[in-house]
Ligand SMILES: Nc1ncnc2c1ncn2[C@@H]1O[C@H](COP(=O)(O)OP(=O)(O)O)[C@@H](O)[C@H]1O
């Protein structure tokens with residue numbers, strides 16, 4: 561398989577908080593600086609990178625602030641919270657990446673695009689909240705908020721998390737601006753938090769809606785939009801794992817779309833965390849992408865080189881070619 565040339569790197573919202581989940585500004589800045597150091601290594605090494613990022617922890621925290629301050633200042637809707645996270649995270653990423661590139665003698669222009677993503681007004685996800693946002697709480701604390709009418713789900717080891725509607729992203733509406741920046745050689749951050757969810761009303765006008773999109777799903781649209789050969793999903797684990805959290809846990813190395821789809825159907829990847837990443841990888845590769853890689857931030861370069869991570873290839877390619885690595 562040819563070397564990756566243009567890569568969409570999707571960074572999880574978790575990669576932007578401290579390892580204990582703290583989202584204090586200093587912790588977020590430090591985490592983003594670390595992430596951008598890894599990205600700068602790729603860019604300085606000649607890979608063309610287009611970036612996107614999650615916002616789950618951050619947008620959930622904004623929602624809480626809104627609610628706590630509602631009696632003093634008017635609360636703003638969830639799409640505005642999403643837009644705000646694109647602003648703060650995008651600004652911090654651009655700043656950190658610019659500096660990291662300069663330190664490597666590889667200075668180049670960097671920009672973040674406030675991005676809207678079209679969703680269907682009648683998407684059933686609006687009445688079935690599924691996207692985890694904000695902090696983790698224990699079951700008793702979560703029960704207090706459930707009693708107030710909020711939706712919370714058990715996320716296992718780390719606790720309970722609030723969930724909000726997450727319709728399917730249909731189209732990145734700021735495609736022309738993103739395409740122009742990428743074509744001009746600008747390292748571009750786009751569709752943060754999956755994009756600000758908007759619907760088209762009966763008059764054809766766009767209107768923001770109360771939801772948080774899954775950035776891994778929108779990353780697939782972005783990767784096709786910029787004609788990336790590789791989608792790299794960087795998270796806080798080095799591999800997608802079979803039997804995750806059990807004594808039989810086995811990290812996946814190179815895997816074909818057919819095999820991965822079968823593991824997914826067998827329930828190996830949790831909804832709301834690894835599940836969407838696996839689905840995004842399958843979608844990208846099944847619709848013409850060369851490869852998708854799911855790995856940790858620190859393993860990104862090795863993942864692109866075929867030496868680490870879960871590497872998803874099209875089934876016919878995988879049958880013909882050798883497995884490049886096995887992480888066991
Ligand atoms: N089968 C699995 N393999 C690996 N990780 C899994 C699996 N199932 C669930 N996870 C969880 O998915 C998490 C990564 O997803 P998520 O928290 O949504 O990350 P991000 O914020 O980076 O998008 C891991 O930290 C791990 O706890």
Ligand SMILES: NC(=O)OP(=O)(O)O
Pocket residue numbers: 571572573574613614615616617692752753754772773774775776
């Ligand atoms: N919007 C989104 O998918 O964020 P996370 O990656 O933080 O879950």
